[in-house]
Amino acid sequence: MIRNLIVVTSALSLVLWLVGCGGNDPHSPQGEPAESAGHEGHDHAAEAEHEHPTEGPHGGHLIELGEEEYHAELTHDEATHTVTVYLLDAAGKVAVPIEQDSLTLQLFQDGQFVDYELKPSGETSPAGASEFSIQNEPATDALLHAEQLRGRLRVTIGGKQYNAIIEHAAHDHAGHKH
Numbered sequence: 001m002i003r004n005l006i007v008v009t010s011a012l013s014l015v016l017w018l019v020g021c022g023g024n025d026p027h028s029p030q031g032e033p034a035e036s037a038g039h040e041g042h043d044h045a046a047e048a049e050h051e052h053p054t055e056g057p058h059g060g061h062l063i064e065l066g067e068e069e070y071h072a073e074l075t076h077d078e079a080t081h082t083v084t085v086y087l088l089d090a091a092g093k094v095a096v097p098i099e100q101d102s103l104t105l106q107l108f109q110d111g112q113f114v115d116y117e118l119k120p121s122g123e124t125s126p127a128g129a130s131e132f133s134i135q136n137e138p139a140t141d142a143l144l145h146a147e148q149l150r151g152r153l154r155v156t157i158g159g160k161q162y163n164a165i166i167e168h169a170a171h172d173h174a175g176h177k178h
Helices: 002-021 044-049 137-145
Strands: 061-065 070-077 082-088 103-109 112-120 131-135 148-157 160-169
Touching: 061 148, 061 160, 070 137, 070 148, 070 160, 082 103, 082 112, 082 137, 082 148, 103 137, 112 137
Parallel strands: none
Antiparallel strands: 061 070, 070 082, 082 131, 103 112, 103 148, 112 131, 148 160
16 A cells, blocks of 8 residues: 555656646657646645545546546456546545546557547446446556556546546556456
8 A cells, every 4th residue: 555655646746747847749748738726835734634545446546637636546457458447536535427428548558658548438427427448458458567657647527638647667466456
């Protein structure tokens, strides 16, 4: 769990740096800068008191969207080669449905970024879907076996586009639910 906290903290630091320094090349790890209210006046004491969940309700990796406005939970199932993203509230617990036809998961593979389009799956409501997935063996393999995973998740919620950085080093999956 500490390893996951370190990965999430590192990813958040990278996102904040990229927001301030991002370019406009959609195939670079920086891509389009996410909209942000800025980091001025950020209360680090309040942040220290704020607990960050280490995994989502489905046992996956939590990805911060915006300045903790929302979270995305990334899961992968090696048996079915399915990658799923769940959109969650600021606490990373409650589903947040959106009216979007797809999400884009971009993973760095074989020296280039590859886009994967995740479609709504699971239950939908009049407000839209909160679960998006794709059945794709190369995407699942990259998430499970990459020595150094780099990627980005692009989603629009309430008319605002979020570009979240995904990055982690390989780790032992024994006893670790995805």
